[in-house]
Structures are given as structure tokens and as C-alpha cells.
Amino acid sequence: MKLTRRQQEIYRILRENLEHCQLPPTYDELCGLLGLSSRGSLHKHIRALVAAGLVEPMDGQKRGIRLVESSMEEGIPYLGRIAAGRPIEAVSQAQPMQVPELLLGKRPCYVLQVSGDSMIDEGIHDGDYVVIEQREQARDGEIVVALIDDEEATLKRIEQCPGKVILHPANSSMRAMDYTTERVRIQGVLRGLIRSYGQ
Amino acid sequence: MKLTRRQQEIYRILRENLEHCQLPPTYDELCGLLGLSSRGSLHKHIRALVAAGLVEPMDGQKRGIRLVESSMEEGIPYLGRIAAGRPIEAVSQAQPMQVPELLLGKRPCYVLQVSGDSMIDEGIHDGDYVVIEQREQARDGEIVVALIDDEEATLKRIEQCPGKVILHPANSSMRAMDYTTERVRIQGVLRGLIRSYGQ
DNA sequence: TAGAATAGAGAACAAGTGGAGAACAAATCA
DNA sequence: TGATTTGTTCTCCACTTGTTCTCTATTCTA
Secondary structure: OOOHHHHHHHHHHHHHHHHHOOOOOOOHHHHHHHHOOOOOHHHHHHHHHOOOOOOOOOOOOOOOEOOOOHHHOOOOOEEEEOOEEOOOOEEEEEEOOHHHHHHHOOOOOOEEEOOOOOOOOOOOOOOOOEEOOOOOOOOOEEEEEEOOOOEEEEEEEEEEEOEEEEEEEEEEEOOOEEEEEEEEEEEEEEEEEEOOOOO | OOOOOHHHHHHHHHHHHHHOOOOOOHHHHHHHHHHHOOHHHHHHHHHHHHHOOOOOOOOOOOOOOOOOOHHHOOEEEEEEEEEOOEEEEEEEEEEEOOOOOHOOOOOOOOEEEEEEEOOOHHHOOOOEEEEOOOOOOOOOOOOEEEEEEOOOEEEEEEEEEEEEEEEEEOOOOOOOEEEEEEHHEEEEEEEEEEEOOOO
């Protein structure tokens, strides 16, 4: 759904207005702000913004014009479980999870739940949640989510040599694995960890 | 539950008013503040705020307009560092820290930063943040913040015997310590852990 | 250049909203 | 105890506000 120029302008003004005022504007107020004299005309634009998902639909309710909350405030998406040697087991729909700002990088992040003990010596336990920053490059020694053969996903410490990639588990009973560079795609880098001791 | 404009305005005024005054206002006072002449009208709005979960329900009590504490938005207090064998090293003023709901119990919680490696075998590392649920009792095997002789604070796994308390570190190079029951006060129980891998 | 898409004006409508005020019960005060 | 304050419930009313029309002007596009 594409916005026309006027619609973009109206959306921009709506955003600006929201910063100054506590209350969402009514149609009449917005008309004044835009130099319109007909609510009907404005309504056509608002309907387009609703269709575009930028403004909350209000079916006849009189609450003022509200913007759809940007999903950022809610948290970052929890995507599912990651177990060494399997594809990421996605949950049906990404639920937002509130995460301390401390753990967020500049780039978009997401959350996975760790399955298995392959990183236990790093203090990453079965059931822990890890915050992953989306990135396709990593520095040696960073812990990454790596996709192998576009199929299996795994959380490991990475070491990159010319032509090959070594993925180190942190578990004395497991061995590092070598792959040719082409087989491995980095999906993100570990930024944070969250563990619940709930009963 | 969406608020109308007036309801939002009244909520805002309520918040502002509560900062100045100690006593919650009566309906009549609030009516004066809002320029209303009918308590009935005000009550309709208050009811909407209660339904929205912003104001505590007050069944008939007087001076009962109280805001629901929105603890979620603010986060829970970060109090300082805990290192085995020292008092908790408090930060000058408790900063709120946003924490996933997952980690919160029913009771109030707070956050400490762990100093030292005494719980490393449990995957609790130097620099990790721990979410502690305020409690004075613990079950055997739980990890607790214990205050010894009202002086030193420490994070350990607890074992309670008649007349004595054993605090187990999770570090093969350290030994469990025994104390008489009177010397140990439980300050809270570990609910969650947060670790940042920021550079 | 014709037709489509975009923008706006203005009328008319229905429903939601905000408020007044009466009446009542419980809590509080004198 | 009786009087008053205070929260609650109720009905009634004015009017704001979102919506839907139709009609017109302008800009863009094939």
C-alpha cells in the first residue's frame, strides 16, 4: 500500500503533533493544522493511513487520531529455539520480549532460546534466552548464530581462517567443527543472555 | 481499552496532582480542578480509568482515587554490586532497569551486579546482573542473597539445617561455609540472570 | 488530449462523548 | 445521634466528532 504525497505529509504532521501535545488531535483540529476546511476530505486520507497500518482504526469511536504504536516500545521479537544441529524452531508468531537496553546493540536484535548444553562452559545453559544482534560478519572469538548449509542453526564461538570456518563449542565433551567458508552463514552475534530461575 | 481524550486529560491531571499533594483528591476537589460541576460526570471518567487499569478500584472508600503503580514501565531498581564477603556496594541512587516480565516474581524484585566467580559453575559470571526477589525465607537448594552478621552480603546456594545454615559456592576451588542460623539473614532469592556481551 | 488519480468543499447523518443534576447509601463528622 | 460529606448510580440532553455522500478542481499519466 503506497502513500500519496499528501498522505505522507499528513502522517508527518501527525507524528510531529504527537510530540508536542499529549492528546491525539480530532479531525477538526487536524483540519486546522493542515489548512483544510472539510472533515470529509481529511477522512479520506486518514482512511488511507489506516489501511497502510500507520494509524489506529477507530470504528466510529471518538478518541482522536492515534498512531499505531511502533513495535519498538514493546521489545524485540522472540523467534524460537535454537538447538545445535537443527534448524531454528520458530514459534508460530514472533512475540515481543522486553529486554534491558543494556543488551541491545545499534542493529536490530532478536531473542532465541537455547536448547542443549553445547555452550555450558561459557555459562550458557539449556533453556537460557540469548539476545542476538543481526549481523553477517563476526570477529574471531565472538559467539555467533551460524547457519550451516542453509539448514542447521547453531550457537558457537567462531574462528575464521582463509577458506574455512571453525565453530567451537564450549563443552569439554564436544569437539570443534570445521566447515568451508561457503557452507556457513552468520546470522547474528551474541549480545546478551537472560536466564529465568522461576519455579 | 482505549481512552477518550477527556479521559486521557483527566489521567494526566491526576498524575500531576498526585505529585504535589500527599492526599488523593476527593471527587469534588477534582471536579473543581477540572471545571466540572457534577460528580456524576467525573465518576463516569474515573470508572473508565479503572477499567483501563490505570486507577485502582475503590469500592466506596473516600479519598480513594489512587493510581495503579505502573512498575512495568519503569523497571526494577538496580541497587549495586554484590561481592562475596563484602557489604553490597550500593550505587548512589537506585536506577530503574528494564527487565523481562519472565524474570519477575509476584513480590518486589531488584537487580544486583555480581562481582567475582564464586558461582561460576552455575553459569553466573563476574559482571552478570542477577534479578533477586525479595524474600526472607528460602527453600533448600535455592540461590539466595544472604547477609552475614548484618555486614557481608553474598550470593550462594543455601542449605538449612536445624540451628545452622550452609552456604555453598559453585566453584570447585572454594568451600562451603557454615553459620549459625542467627548470623544469616536471607535478603532475597535468585529469579533471573542477565548478561551483556557488549564490547 | 482524454481519462485516471488525487485533493478538497460542503451537506447530512448517527453515534459517541461530556456534562448536569437528582437520588441514594455509606462513611465521616459534629 | 443527626447532619454532612463523599462515592455511586441513574436519567436526560447538547453537541462534538467520525463517517458517508456528492460534486468540483487540479495534477499526473498513458
